Amino acid sequence: MDQQPQYPVQGAPAAYPFKPNTPPKQWKAGLFDCFxxxxxxxxxxxxxxxxxxxxxxxxRKGDGWLCFCCYGGALPIRGEIRMRANIEGTACDDCLTIWFCPCCAAVQEQQEINELERAGLL
Known part of the structure; x- marks a missing residue:
């Protein structure tokens, strides 16, 4: 039986609108700009x-059932926003922000999502 050579599967193109070499940005609104x-x-x-x-x-990360587990679901949501908008930060930063300033973090995330939608990136 003649076997065909196996080639590694190439990765799919990134689903996010930034280039990997683009330097990360800051949040459009500061944490305390919620006021x-x-x-x-x-x-x-x-x-x-x-x-x-x-x-x-x-x-597009759920239909609303997550509203009953805010802290458990907030970390991946914030991370997703950072990834899609190419925002500088780490999961540890996100965790501390959500834990100590949950309302300000939520407003900051809402504002960032608004910007992504205005830019047509969501």
């Missing part, structure tokens, strides 16, 4: 689980 977006801040403070489910849905 500049009062409407979004009130939404996050009064309807936190719904705001979380909205972010997950806008990233």
């Amino acid at each position: 500049n977006d009062v409407g979004n801040l009130i939404y996050v403070l009064c309807f936190g689980p719904c705001a979380f489910a909205s972010r997950a849905s806008r990233l």
Whole structure:
């Protein structure tokens, strides 16, 4: 039996709109800029689980059931936003931000998702 040579499978192109050699950026809004977006801040403070489910849905990472496990689901959502927008940071940074400033982090994420949608990247 004649066997065909096996070649390694090449990786698929990246699904994110940045080049791997592009230097990472900063968040469009600072962590404490949440006070500049009062409407979004009130939404996050009064309807936190719904705001979380909205972010997950806008990233196409769930349909809203995650609203019942905010802290457990918040870390991958924030990481996904960072990856899609090519934002500098680590999972440890995300964890500390979510733990100590959950409302400010949520508003910052909402603002970043808004920017990604405006740019047509979501």
